[in-house]
Amino acid sequence: MPPLLEVRQLVKRFGAMTVTASVDLTIERGEIHAVIGPNGAGKTTLMSQIAGEIKPDEGTILFEEADITSLAAHARAALGIARMFQITRVFPASTVLENVMLAHLSTRGHGFRFWKNVHTDRDSRSAAISFLQRVGLESRQETPAGTLSHGEQRQLEVAMVLAGDPKVLLLDEPTAGMGPEETARMVALLSGIKGQQSLLLVEHDMQTVYQLADRVTVMVYGRTLASGTVEEIRRNEAVREAYLGDEKGQEERDA
Amino acid sequence: MTFRTFSYLVFIGFFMTLPLWADVFHTRLFTRILIFALLALSLDLVVGYGGMVSFGHAAFFGTGAYMTGMMSLHGITDALVVWPAAAGAAMLIALPIGALSLRTRGAYFIMITLAFAQMAYYFASGLETFGGSDGMRLLARNTIAGKEILVRHDFFYYAAAGSLAAAFLLCRRLTRSRFGLILGGIRQNEKRMQSLGYATYPYQLTCFVISAALAGLAGALMANETLYISPSYLHWTQSGHALVMVILGGLGTLAGPVLGAIVLLLLEEILSAFTQHWMIVLGPLLILVVLYARGGLHGLWPQKKVSHATTP
Amino acid sequence: MDPVLLLTQVLNGLQFGVMLFLMAAGLTLIFGVMNLINLAHGSLYMMGAYLAATLQQKTGSFIAAIFLAIPLTVLLGMLVETLALRRLYNRDHLDQVLATYGLILFFNELVRMVWGPQAYFMALPQFLSHHIQIFSGLTYPVYRLVIIGVGLGVGAGLYGLIHHTRLGMLIRAGASNREMVNALGVNIRLLYTLVFGLGAALAGLAGMLAGPLMSVEVGMGEPILILAFVVIVIGGIGSIQGAFFAAVLVGVADTFGRVLLPPGLASMGIYILMAGVLCWRPEGLFPAQRT
Numbered sequence: 001m002p003p004l005l006e007v008r009q010l011v012k013r014f015g016a017m018t019v020t021a022s023v024d025l026t027i028e029r030g031e032i033h034a035v036i037g038p039n040g041a042g043k044t045t046l047m048s049q050i051a052g053e054i055k056p057d058e059g060t061i062l063f064e065e066a067d068i069t070s071l072a073a074h075a076r077a078a079l080g081i082a083r084m085f086q087i088t089r090v091f092p093a094s095t096v097l098e099n100v101m102l103a104h105l106s107t108r109g110h111g112f113r114f115w116k117n118v119h120t121d122r123d124s125r126s127a128a129i130s131f132l133q134r135v136g137l138e139s140r141q142e143t144p145a146g147t148l149s150h151g152e153q154r155q156l157e158v159a160m161v162l163a164g165d166p167k168v169l170l171l172d173e174p175t176a177g178m179g180p181e182e183t184a185r186m187v188a189l190l191s192g193i194k195g196q197q198s199l200l201l202v203e204h205d206m207q208t209v210y211q212l213a214d215r216v217t218v219m220v221y222g223r224t225l226a227s228g229t230v231e232e233i234r235r236n237e238a239v240r241e242a243y244l245g246d247e248k249g250q251e252e253r254d255a
Numbered sequence: 256m257t258f259r260t261f262s263y264l265v266f267i268g269f270f271m272t273l274p275l276w277a278d279v280f281h282t283r284l285f286t287r288i289l290i291f292a293l294l295a296l297s298l299d300l301v302v303g304y305g306g307m308v309s310f311g312h313a314a315f316f317g318t319g320a321y322m323t324g325m326m327s328l329h330g331i332t333d334a335l336v337v338w339p340a341a342a343g344a345a346m347l348i349a350l351p352i353g354a355l356s357l358r359t360r361g362a363y364f365i366m367i368t369l370a371f372a373q374m375a376y377y378f379a380s381g382l383e384t385f386g387g388s389d390g391m392r393l394l395a396r397n398t399i400a401g402k403e404i405l406v407r408h409d410f411f412y413y414a415a416a417g418s419l420a421a422a423f424l425l426c427r428r429l430t431r432s433r434f435g436l437i438l439g440g441i442r443q444n445e446k447r448m449q450s451l452g453y454a455t456y457p458y459q460l461t462c463f464v465i466s467a468a469l470a471g472l473a474g475a476l477m478a479n480e481t482l483y484i485s486p487s488y489l490h491w492t493q494s495g496h497a498l499v500m501v502i503l504g505g506l507g508t509l510a511g512p513v514l515g516a517i518v519l520l521l522l523e524e525i526l527s528a529f530t531q532h533w534m535i536v537l538g539p540l541l542i543l544v545v546l547y548a549r550g551g552l553h554g555l556w557p558q559k560k561v562s563h564a565t566t567p
Numbered sequence: 568m569d570p571v572l573l574l575t576q577v578l579n580g581l582q583f584g585v586m587l588f589l590m591a592a593g594l595t596l597i598f599g600v601m602n603l604i605n606l607a608h609g610s611l612y613m614m615g616a617y618l619a620a621t622l623q624q625k626t627g628s629f630i631a632a633i634f635l636a637i638p639l640t641v642l643l644g645m646l647v648e649t650l651a652l653r654r655l656y657n658r659d660h661l662d663q664v665l666a667t668y669g670l671i672l673f674f675n676e677l678v679r680m681v682w683g684p685q686a687y688f689m690a691l692p693q694f695l696s697h698h699i700q701i702f703s704g705l706t707y708p709v710y711r712l713v714i715i716g717v718g719l720g721v722g723a724g725l726y727g728l729i730h731h732t733r734l735g736m737l738i739r740a741g742a743s744n745r746e747m748v749n750a751l752g753v754n755i756r757l758l759y760t761l762v763f764g765l766g767a768a769l770a771g772l773a774g775m776l777a778g779p780l781m782s783v784e785v786g787m788g789e790p791i792l793i794l795a796f797v798v799i800v801i802g803g804i805g806s807i808q809g810a811f812f813a814a815v816l817v818g819v820a821d822t823f824g825r826v827l828l829p830p831g832l833a834s835m836g837i838y839i840l841m842a843g844v845l846c847w848r849p850e851g852l853f854p855a856q857r858t
Contacts, residue, residue: 051450053446053450072449073449073450074449074450074451074452074453074454074455077449077450077451077452078452082450082451083450089444089446089447091439091440091443091444091447092443093439093443094436094439094440094443098436098439101436102436102437102440102448102451103451105433105436105437106451106452106453107452111433111434111436111437111453111458112434112457112458112461113432113433113434114428114429114432114434115428115429115432116432116433117428117431117432118431118432118433118435118436119431121433124433160451164451164452302661308660308661308664310664355842355845355846356845358845358846358849359800359845359849361660362598362604362660362804363800363804363849365604365660365664366604366796366797366799366800367796367800367841367845369793369796370793370796370797370800370838370841371838371842373790373793373838374834374835374838377834377835378831378834378835380834381830381831381834382831491789491793495668495671498661498664498665498668499665499668502661502665506661532676532679532680534672534673534675534676535672535673535676535677535680537669537672538669538670538671538672538673538674538676539669539673540669541665541666541668541669541672542651542666542669542670544665545655545658545662545665545666545669546651546654546655546666549662
């Protein structure tokens with residue numbers, strides 16, 4: 001079976017700075033694929049290019065074997081590529097339920113329905129509630145999203161991306177800024193969808209990566225250094241040298 | 256009965272019975288207030304709900320007025336034809352203006368809508384058939400199904416009140432519909448809506464055009480009330496005036512703009528009784544409202560629940 | 568079109584263009600550095616004109632009036648900035664529009680109270696009020712040439728200020744990265760007040776120069792303010808060079824529009840130009856580099 005998503009030789013420059021300097025990546029259906037690498041390795045830029053928010057200068061992105069390199073972000077989202085951001089971007093003034101409804105309705109045809117009250121629309125409402133149950137937020141339906149705690153907002157984000165019924169989910173540091181308790185809850189939540197949902201994960205915390213990922217791609221200085229199963233990556237000499245075993249040297253290089 | 260319900264009932268009762276006990280002067284004053292409330296409501300749909308700060312709504316207000324004048328020149332004077340036509344004409348004008356202006360965001364959008372309205376203003380000033388920059392008198396108010404009942408100021412008051420009530424209910428449905436929900440999402444975070452898979456542009460443009468229709472209707476009503484059309488309908492201060500009503504009353508609420516129109520026009524009426532230089536008071540007052548009273552007057556009204564349509 | 572008329576119109580367009588530039592430069596500078604959309608910029612233009620007209624009556628000298636009125640306009644601008652506008656830098660554009668709209672109402676009424684509703688006319692001194700022969704067959708008013716000269720001079724001065732002085736470096740840095748300027752230990756409040764004063768000087772100067780060409784009256788600032796917005800939209804917000812080229816483009820296009828197009832369309836010409844630019848390049852012709 002061909003891979004779900006394939007990135008070939010992606011290059012992105014900002015002025016004189018090359019942020020992505022030739023990245024290759026494949027994601028199989030149903031797998032959780034983690035991208036790791038030191039700060040400034042270009043992981044977030046890679047995500048933005050897959051999501052269509054940044055246009056690459058060179059290279060191709062294939063989704064279900066179709067070339068999507070020049071598609072706009074919303075068109076990719078419509079194909080089933082959903083992104084969850086590193087920075088929480090819920091709609092703060094809308095209620096939790098409305099947030100999930102917005103995500104859910106994006107898969108349900110056009111939104112040019114001017115008359116019927118969306119809050120009393122049974123179908124969209126119950127669907128949205130079912131997603132809130134999956135992330136454990138069903139009791140907070142009517143709360144404005146902006147007043148949720150950070151961890152809850154991340155949970156809401158997960159409900160929102162799941163509600164969009166994506167074929168692949170792009171997760172950018174889902175546990176960033178969370179306390180240990182919130183992190184554990186998030187990891188449990190993600191383990192729960194393992195196997196049902198193709199997922200591309202950018203993560204700093206190696207512990208989380210080892211718990212969740214099926215395969216791992218290591219990026220350094222905008223390049224793919226290695227790609228393989230968790231075990232293969234753990235044993236890979238080049239990876240140890242460049243990243244895992246050599247944190248100190250890395251910090252010096254960053255500075 | 257809660258205080259909130261009571262205050263609404265008093266409010267509605269006041270406006271329903273006003274022509275029965277008020278003199279002609281006050282009936283006409285409140286007719287104008289209702290018409291401006293309709294204009295402010297239409298603007299709030301774009302600014303408060305759509306998140307697009309339009310500084311060019313006078314263009315659509317004026318289009319409605321000039322459409323009324325043009326049809327009366329051609330002998331078409333029935334409100335059942337003229338008023339929908341005025342709203343339609345405003346939509347036709349709003350479509351290209353919105354389509355172009357929405358290619359930009361933020362400060363650009365403000366400047367561009369302002370510039371397009373100025374263009375419409377100069378265009379109207381050059382229309383010799385309509386008296387150029389002096390404007391033109393209308394012979395009579397529109398008829399309804401051939402009957403000249405709007406000649407009576409009290410009947411015309413009710414026509415304006417009915418239009419406002421209908422527009423209010425329309426906006427209420429609209430903002431609670433799926434379309435309204437999506438619009439609210441775009442207002443809060445357009446990029447995020449795109450990444451959820453929404454093409455945001457058509458929604459914003461639709462909102463802009465619907466709003467223009469209501470502004471056009473307000474223009475037609477105002478032309479009927481004053482029996483006079485002139486480029487002053489399209490003057491940029493008209494847009495500014497309407498924005499002030501929206502902010503004064505409370506952005507992103509439906510009752511807010513109506514309240515804002517009532518308070519601002521009454522305030523002007525009262526201030527002008529004391530001094531002809533009332534704007535020297537109004538200007539700084541406006542600055543104070545912006546700096547210190549963001550929620551507008553609507554924020555002082557007894558609330559059922561926290562309004563969820565505020566700009567973050 | 569015969570060459571003499573053509574050249575006359577080019578000069579007229581250039582003269583109008585540099586006036587627009589004086590307005591647009593201040594607007595775009597204030598927007599670029601403080602992120603403020605300032606509708607009251609037209610009021611500074613009007614106040615400049617009224618101050619100069621009054622000072623000319625008192626002193627009897629046009630030149631003296633201008634040199635006295637500019638610092639007064641700058642002071643007025645800084646006063647307005649300190650009292651009201653600096654509270655708006657971190658607000659959204661809607662708040663800024665409304666508050667500065669309030670300022671317009673205030674200034675227009677103030678002028679009506681102090682100077683009355685009637686229009687003023689500024690007389691030109693002898694040496695500026697005649698025509699000179701540029702070449703055989705083409706004579707042109709000296710004063711309009713002076714305006715072109717002043718406008719180009721100010722443009723060159725601004726370019727030098729922004730690219731070759733410490734203040735200019737701070738302005739450029741402030742436009743692209745506010746936090747960095749703060750981190751440099753610069754008194755950012757003072758910088759903002761100075762930039763606003765500079766913008767006020769330019770707007771006031773434009774108003775004073777316009778005085779002898781048009782009547783000095785209440786509300787004179789707003790039409791040119793809206794045109795300056797058009798210039799900024801075409802040139803790209805925050806870019807002085809963009810403002811210059813767009814101002815000249817708009818000035819020349821408007822002048823030729825009035826000669827070539829039927830009257831109804833003539834006044835719409837530049838807005839159609841703006842619409843064209845928007846279709847082609849929504850960011851304007853010379854978008855400023857922002858990070």
